[in-house]
Amino acid sequence: MELLESAHGLDSKGEILDRVARREAMMTTGIGNGVAIPHGKARSVDRMVAACAVCREGMDFQSEDGQPVYLFVLFVSPEAATTQHVRALANLSRLLKEESVRRGLREANSVSEFLVTLQNAESAYIP
Numbered sequence: 001m002e003l004l005e006s007a008h009g010l011d012s013k014g015e016i017l018d019r020v021a022r023r024e025a026m027m028t029t030g031i032g033n034g035v036a037i038p039h040g041k042a043r044s045v046d047r048m049v050a051a052c053a054v055c056r057e058g059m060d061f062q063s064e065d066g067q068p069v070y071l072f073v074l075f076v077s078p079e080a081a082t083t084q085h086v087r088a089l090a091n092l093s094r095l096l097k098e099e100s101v102r103r104g105l106r107e108a109n110s111v112s113e114f115l116v117t118l119q120n121a122e123s124a125y126i127p
Contacts, residue, residue, distance in 0.1 A: 004051035012044040030063025034070040035096045
């Protein structure tokens with residue numbers, strides 16, 4: 001949460017953590033294939049924001065497939081952005097279903113390499 005908030009100039013005073021934790025309590029956002037997309041909507045956010053992380057050794061995240069998670073995308077939207085929120089989650093899921101994309105992101109050796117991999121995947125897989 002700190003990375004997300006500091007990178008985007010936010011100070012939610014715990015609201016983002018609360019909202020994401022509440023969402024996670026309803027159902028895991030570990031979607032399988034080593035990917036988790038914890039997400040939520042918050043009043044303190046005025047635009048969609050995200051933070052990504054790679055956990056090279058993998059982490060137990062109670063994923064649907066029971067496997068460790070290596071790629072995390074923390075995603076938060078304004079409360080009123082329901083349609084955009086769902087569309088962004090669908091696009092993220094579509095990208096991260098591709099083995100070549102997951103592998104490229106996991107093997108990225110820098111933030112810029114990670115972003116280039118993500119942008120290339122978006123060009124290839126998002127209509």
